[in-house]
Amino acid sequence: MIIGVPKEVKKDEYRVALLPVGVEELVRRGHKVLVEAGAGLGSGLSDEAYAQQGAEMIHGPQDIFKRADMIIKVKEPQPAECQMLRPGQVVFTYFHFAADRKLTEAVLASGCTAVAYETLVDEQGRLPLLTPMSEVAGRMSIQEGAKYLERPQQGRGILLGGVPGVEPANVMILGGGVVGANAAKIAAGMGANVLILDVNMDRLRYLDDVMPPNVTVLFSDRHTIRNQLGRTDLLIGAVLIPGARAPYLVEEEDLKLMRPGSVIVDVAVDQGGCIATTKPTTHSDPTYMVHDVLHYCVANMPGAVGRTSTFALCNVTLPWALKIVDHGIVKAGQTFAPIAAAVNMHQGKVTNRPVAETFGMTYAGRFAA
Numbered sequence: 492m493i494i495g496v497p498k499e500v501k502k503d504e505y506r507v508a509l510l511p512v513g514v515e516e517l518v519r520r521g522h523k524v525l526v527e528a529g530a531g532l533g534s535g536l537s538d539e540a541y542a543q544q545g546a547e548m549i550h551g552p553q554d555i556f557k558r559a560d561m562i563i564k565v566k567e568p569q570p571a572e573c574q575m576l577r578p579g580q581v582v583f584t585y586f587h588f589a590a591d592r593k594l595t596e597a598v599l600a601s602g603c604t605a606v607a608y609e610t611l612v613d614e615q616g617r618l619p620l621l622t623p624m625s626e627v628a629g630r631m632s633i634q635e636g637a638k639y640l641e642r643p644q645q646g647r648g649i650l651l652g653g654v655p656g657v658e659p660a661n662v663m664i665l666g667g668g669v670v671g672a673n674a675a676k677i678a679a680g681m682g683a684n685v686l687i688l689d690v691n692m693d694r695l696r697y698l699d700d701v702m703p704p705n706v707t708v709l710f711s712d713r714h715t716i717r718n719q720l721g722r723t724d725l726l727i728g729a730v731l732i733p734g735a736r737a738p739y740l741v742e743e744e745d746l747k748l749m750r751p752g753s754v755i756v757d758v759a760v761d762q763g764g765c766i767a768t769t770k771p772t773t774h775s776d777p778t779y780m781v782h783d784v785l786h787y788c789v790a791n792m793p794g795a796v797g798r799t800s801t802f803a804l805c806n807v808t809l810p811w812a813l814k815i816v817d818h819g820i821v822k823a824g825q826t827f828a829p830i831a832a833a834v835n836m837h838q839g840k841v842t843n844r845p846v847a848e849t850f851g852m853t854y855a856g857r858f859a860a
Contacts, residue, residue, distance in 0.1 A: 492816045493523045495559025497552040498530040501566045503774035503789075505533030505797030508563040508584065510805045511540045513812070518545035522816055525555045534801035556580075561820075563812055565804065566791060567594055578602030578838070581820050583812060585609055585624075588835055589736040589849040590763040599852075604820050604837045610734045611811065611833035618733060620811065620833075622669050623803035625758075627793040629673030629729065632756040633662070635787055636725040637681065639754045639778060645785050647752030649724050652682025659683045661722050665711065665740050665765055666729035667694045670758050674727045679703045686719060716740060720748040728757035730765040734835070735845035737762040743781070751783035760788045824859030834858035 494517055496509045507530045514524045526546040528538050538548050549555050556562065556575035564584035568576060576582065576598065586607040588595045598605050608620035618625075633651070640660060642648035653659030662678045664671045667689035678685045679702065687702075688711035689695055695708040702708070709715055720726070720741070726749070730737045737759040746768060759765040760772075768781040771790040778787050793800035814830060815823045824831040835843040840855035847854035 492560045492819075493525065493558055494812075494816060495555035495562045496524065496526045496530055496546075497555050497562065497564065497572070498527040499533075499565050499794075500552075500569050500572065501791060501794075504566055504791055504794040506565040506794055506801045506804065507531045507534050507536060507797075508565045508805070508808070509812075510802065510809075511536065511544045511546075513805060513809045514541055514544040514546045516809065516813060517816065520813070520817060523547065525549050525559055527552055527555055531801075534797040536801075561812075561816060563808075565801075566794075567591070568598065570597070573597040573601060576601035576603045580604070581606060581815065583608070583808070583815065585761075586835060587761045588843070588846045589734060590761060592850055595846065595850060595852075599836055599839060599841065602839045605835045606815065606820070606830070606833045607734075607835045607843070608808065608833070610835060610843060611829050612733065613829050618669075619807050619829075620804075621731075623807055624793045624800065625669035625731075626673050627796060627800050627803060628758045629670040630677050631792050631796070632670070632674045632727050632729075632758050633677040633681065633725075635777075635789075635792075636662070636727065636754050636756045639756075639785055639787055640725060640752075642752075645752065645778075645780065646754055647724060647750065651678065651725070660724040662686070662725045662727065663688065663716075663719050663723040664727040664729055665716070666731065666759075667691065667698050667708070668729065668731055670729035670731070671727070672698065674729060674758075675702060675706050678725075679706050683725075686723075688715065688719075711740070717745060717748060720745055721750070723749060724753055726753065726755045726766075728755065728759045728765040728769070730759045731762065732845070734843050735762070736849050737765045739765060739767045741766045743767045746782040746784045749782075749784050752785065754785045754787065756787045758792065760790050764788065821859065831857060831859045 561581040640646035842858040
């Protein structure tokens with residue numbers, strides 16, 4: 492099989508989908524790897540490092556998309572890339588279809604097989620290809636939130652951890668999953684007062700056992716959220732429903748309960764956001780104001796720490812990529828249930844129920860079912 496690794500073209504994206512060691516593993520198994528020149532530079536990986544392991548270095552993406560049986564990427568295909576996709580080609584990347592109708596329609600029309608990192612569910616019900624980026628984004632959400640609470644950034648002028656004699660910031664985290672737990676860990680370590688809200692009582696009991704004393708867990712409902720907004724300095728959106736659009740837990744009117752200069756970091760922006768006023772932003776233009784509340788809604792947060800994120804991502808994606816290329820997508824889906832769950836589209840049909848329901852499309856049934 493011919494595997495193509497194009498350079499990421501989404502704005503401010505510095506990750507790459509395959510490490511040189513991944514090239515070596517694929518070549519050793521008899522596959523051919525095409526890597527676009529410069530693809531790894533944002534992560535500190537030179538073209539020479541890839542070439543030394545047997546990759547064919549290609550200038551420009553057109554030849555890669557034309558020749559490759561399987562494309563491995565980090566972010567969803569951008570409009571120009573969607574035009575290069577073709578029937579029968581496998582694309583293995585983050586898609587987050589439910590947040591983007593245009594992307595969904597474009598990839599569907601291409602006839603390719605879309606294998607989404609974010610819906611690959613293992614035998615334990617975990618999301619192994621989403622977890623490392625959720626860990627990065629959760630930790631970054633506090634790092635960025637703390638910065639934007641500073642007055643020069645239009646925040647309230649609050650030090651997250653306070654100082655002796657001055658109370659620390661109040662951080663509310665909506666969602667106690669991987670993003671939320673990692674955000675809470677960093678916020679608590681910096682000395683903030685932290686609230687985690689979730690609807691899963693078993694998860695709340697677990698978090699209550701493992702988190703430090705300055706973290707409180709609360710059951711999430713509309714009244715509790717509204718009651719807490721008035722005292723929240725930093726609000727983290729960390730809600731995830733695999734494959735589906737995130738629900739709005741905070742409406743626009745609710746922002747008026749927050750104090751001017753409070754900060755929202757909506758990590759759920761990739762899935763549409765869990766704050767009604769969320770809209771995707773970029774690292775070069777990351778924030779905007781609504782009702783005097785600063786919003787940070789960068790849609791590819793881990794891309795800013797490209798080297799850390801690339802290694803963390805490739806550590807978990809390579810084993811699954813090897814299964815796909817060694818078996819072919821049909822046999823891989825029949826043999827490995829997690830891969831079947833990851834196939835969102837195949838031959839112009841939607842094979843992921845939440846995506847189909849989000850856009851009122853026909854659900855063709857689970858792939859290889």
